Amino acid sequence: MRNPATPGAIAESADLVLPLLSPRDLAAAASACRSLRAAAAAVTTRRAADAARSLEPLPVPFHNRVDSKPYAYFLYTPYSLARPAPGASSSPSAQPWGGAWARPPVPTWPRPSLDGFPSTVCGCACEAGECGGPRCTCVDAEADVADTGSEGGGMGSLRECGDGCACGPSCGNRRTQRGVAVRLRVVRHLHKGWGLHAVEALGRGQFVCEYAGEFLTTEEARKRQRLYDELASVGKLSPALIVIREHLPSGKACLRVNIDATKVGNVARFINHSCDGGNLHPVLVRTSGSLLPRLCFFSAGDIMEGEELTFSYGDARVRPNGLHCFCGSSGCCGVLPSEET
Numbered sequence: 001m002r003n004p005a006t007p008g009a010i011a012e013s014a015d016l017v018l019p020l021l022s023p024r025d026l027a028a029a030a031s032a033c034r035s036l037r038a039a040a041a042a043v044t045t046r047r048a049a050d051a052a053r054s055l056e057p058l059p060v061p062f063h064n065r066v067d068s069k070p071y072a073y074f075l076y077t078p079y080s081l082a083r084p085a086p087g088a089s090s091s092p093s094a095q096p097w098g099g100a101w102a103r104p105p106v107p108t109w110p111r112p113s114l115d116g117f118p119s120t121v122c123g124c125a126c127e128a129g130e131c132g133g134p135r136c137t138c139v140d141a142e143a144d145v146a147d148t149g150s151e152g153g154g155m156g157s158l159r160e161c162g163d164g165c166a167c168g169p170s171c172g173n174r175r176t177q178r179g180v181a182v183r184l185r186v187v188r189h190l191h192k193g194w195g196l197h198a199v200e201a202l203g204r205g206q207f208v209c210e211y212a213g214e215f216l217t218t219e220e221a222r223k224r225q226r227l228y229d230e231l232a233s234v235g236k237l238s239p240a241l242i243v244i245r246e247h248l249p250s251g252k253a254c255l256r257v258n259i260d261a262t263k264v265g266n267v268a269r270f271i272n273h274s275c276d277g278g279n280l281h282p283v284l285v286r287t288s289g290s291l292l293p294r295l296c297f298f299s300a301g302d303i304m305e306g307e308e309l310t311f312s313y314g315d316a317r318v319r320p321n322g323l324h325c326f327c328g329s330s331g332c333c334g335v336l337p338s339e340e341t
């Protein structure tokens with residue numbers, strides 16, 4: 001029988017517990033004894049090696065030559081989560097990250113249905129290989145907005161197959177549904193904090209990532225925005241709550257979608273704002289069988305290896321003492337966009 005107090009046994013059980021700890025609790029554990037210190041250091045190294053926690057097809061490492069922060073702590077989700085009903089246990093509060101056992105990347109397929117919309121309606125009935133073609137009903141009239149770059153500025157729209165369709169994961173009309181398949185990394189900047197960079201060159205119109213987080217009601221989004229503004233103004237938080245307004249063709253109605261990636265999100269939460277519009281083209285993607293559109297990013301033009309990925313957070317600047325913008329573009333107006341939520 002093994003003595004449970006041996007350093008080996010401590011390290012072994014530590015690997016069950018430490019990956020669940022926040023950075024602060026991890027540091028506290030590391031100060032307890034030498035073998036825990038080594039185990040905690042290993043967890044930190046593995047966390048820094050993959051922001052996506054093996055939940056994407058490729059690891060997304062952190063890279064910091066500016067200060068001593070090894071990684072950013074948040075809960076990872078490869079796709080957006082519908083906000084649970086009030087009173088229900090909210091988003092996950094702990095998620096193991098940095099354990100020793102190497103987990104193969106989890107396939108991001110099939111995705112959970114976002115809104116429980118009956119999955120037998122409003123999809124296509126294409127045979128294998130037909131999707132996206134002339135007979136597929138899951139294609140927009142003004143089809144490939146995502147391929148045309150962002151000349152017009154603003155937001156593109158795209159339709160894809162989804163839960164309501166007869167086709168499966170190999171369908172060619174689901175290019176935004178297979179997770180992050182381009183090489184990215186999260187780089188620390190002196191003033192901007194973390195930013196998302198391409199590690200490989202990207203061609204124009206290539207799918208980069210979805211903006212994944214929690215879908216919020218507008219009421220909840222306003223509540224959180226007030227709190228985030230306070231915390232951000234004293235440098236305690238980098239909020240990642242995005243509000244998308246889409247004017248419906250009628251011109252009268254406006255659809256509003258709120259996605260919060262501050263606590264729970266994917267790599268897109270690290271994408272910084274650029275006053276010149278950036279190199280990513282935001283596209284609202286609708287999938288057949290789902291009511292909520294998803295926000296996805298495509299490269300707006302050719303992107304060089306190592307280049308930072310950015311998009312415009314918006315034009316409105318309603319808070320006079322808004323946060324400083326460090327985008328560095330020639331058209332930079334010095335203040336980050338902010339709007340009345």
Ligand SMILES: [Zn+2]
Pocket residue numbers: 124125126130131132136137138161165167173
């Ligand atoms: Zn189809």
Ligand SMILES: [Zn+2]
Pocket residue numbers: 124126131132138161162165167168171172173
């Ligand atoms: Zn399809």
Ligand SMILES: [Zn+2]
Pocket residue numbers: 123124125131136137138160161162165166167288
């Ligand atoms: Zn379809």
